[in-house]
Amino acid sequence: MTMVNRLKDSATDQWQQLIHHPFVAGIGEGTVSHRQFGYFLTQDALYLGDFLSTLAVAASRAPRREWTETLLRHAENVTTVETALHASLLPAFGVSAADLGRAVPGLATIAYTDHLVRTAWSRTWPATMAAVLPCYLSYQEIGIHLKAHYHSPDPLYQQWIETYAGDEYGQAVEELLAIVNAMAVDEADWPQVQNVFERSVGYEYLFWSQAATEGHLIDR
């Protein structure tokens, strides 16, 4: 069994809940409010800053030169694909550059990014790859799932869906999966690798839940 499948199989229920999170379905149905989605994009912009740092650390610690090159390219892609998507969508949701500059990270954003950055600096390299895997793969699966089963009545949501279901994002995911499937994982390291993967899946879920409540602890 490939490492990607072994990791996904180790957290099947959590993975399914993540892909089918009610907020995700709401993007497809067009029932998510623009305020909620604007909040989500703002938090995501904050998240991507730390995700970039995580990739940079992972690139510098990679045991093969070609993996360093791939991860550095992916860090660049975060800017060209995802940050560009945010730049084109945020104004449509009423979030200005000044709003973004003033934005503070929500609890789920802090917890998730702390987990990623801490893992990249202090855990094994395979654990770092396992930590970033849900970020890459869940958005692709969500994009493909939404594209196949919904056609969002909101063209802005459809643009978001098309980006994550698209070839450019898919290419980066394929490259990451190839690294994860080729990396050497000691059996003694497996519990740590599995644990950080499962935590990232959980944080992805919480990130959607945070968007649904716009960062409030209790739904209003």
Ligand SMILES: Cc1ncc(CN)c(N)n1
């Ligand atoms: C929270 C989160 N997770 C994943 C992705 C997709 N790279 C993202 N933009 N934001």
